[in-house]
Amino acid sequence: MFVHIAVKSPPFYNVVMERQPLYARIADQLSRDIASGRYAVGTVLPAEPDLAAMLKVSRSTVRAALSSLEHRKLVSRKKNAGTRVESDRPQSAYGANLASLPDLIQWAQECARTVQHAEMVEMAPELAKELECDAGARWLRVVSLRSDPARHKAAVSLTDAYIDERFASIQASIEQRPSALISELLEEVFHLDLATVEQEVRGWKLTAAQAKQLKAEPDCAALKVLRRYLTREREPVLMTVSIHPADRFSIKTTLTRN
Numbered sequence: 001m002f003v004h005i006a007v008k009s010p011p012f013y014n015v016v017m018e019r020q021p022l023y024a025r026i027a028d029q030l031s032r033d034i035a036s037g038r039y040a041v042g043t044v045l046p047a048e049p050d051l052a053a054m055l056k057v058s059r060s061t062v063r064a065a066l067s068s069l070e071h072r073k074l075v076s077r078k079k080n081a082g083t084r085v086e087s088d089r090p091q092s093a094y095g096a097n098l099a100s101l102p103d104l105i106q107w108a109q110e111c112a113r114t115v116q117h118a119e120m121v122e123m124a125p126e127l128a129k130e131l132e133c134d135a136g137a138r139w140l141r142v143v144s145l146r147s148d149p150a151r152h153k154a155a156v157s158l159t160d161a162y163i164d165e166r167f168a169s170i171q172a173s174i175e176q177r178p179s180a181l182i183s184e185l186l187e188e189v190f191h192l193d194l195a196t197v198e199q200e201v202r203g204w205k206l207t208a209a210q211a212k213q214l215k216a217e218p219d220c221a222a223l224k225v226l227r228r229y230l231t232r233e234r235e236p237v238l239m240t241v242s243i244h245p246a247d248r249f250s251i252k253t254t255l256t257r258n
Helices: 022-036 047-057 059-071 099-111 126-131 164-178 182-190 208-214
Strands: 075-078 082-086 095-096 112-124 138-147 158-165 198-207 222-228 236-245 253-258
Touching: 047 059, 047 126, 059 075, 059 099, 095 198, 112 164, 126 222, 126 236, 138 164, 158 164, 158 182, 158 208, 182 236, 208 236
Parallel strands: none
Antiparallel strands: 075 082, 095 253, 112 138, 138 158, 158 236, 198 222, 222 236
């Protein structure tokens, strides 16, 4: 089962920064604007591109801020209907803190991606079961390492990304823009709306091949992180399997009262 999780301070990377992330500051500003009546309950916020231009930030930052507001139940978001203000104050509830997912995205952006190879594959039954997709479907498989030599001499992750064959032409952009997330490239190039990311974390032991690529000891403890990027229609168009040596990365789940 895939679950939504929050991300907190890995050993080598400050995934949750000590200072408040930009998207969180934007979310707080918008929440104050809602509370003050600038954006009244029942009205629709400006579109993402307009907000990005007004606030002089990227669309991905705006999207993360709106996701935070949606989690607080201040707004609701529907395709082709925009972002509607539902309440002028957060509603108290317990739930997985989704707001920190952009911090994981920020971490990924700071780590350079090096593509090892790419190929078209048919999804094997065992992997299809693990990723909750159809066996036999064709996907573009992109194998890459992410590293940050300034902080650690070895790669921090080995990732197999599976991209729906309809969007296989994204391969050129992936190779040309090593710091961009594949999910963001898919949104930019194909105008997709990857509204949901499902994530599952498992314990793992490095295989000999993985250890060689990651310059780690075979059978070393690791984290195996599976992600499914879904459209608003809950259609998976990107799935990733990332292997992280345990001494280079950590993920922590928290529950937060809004």
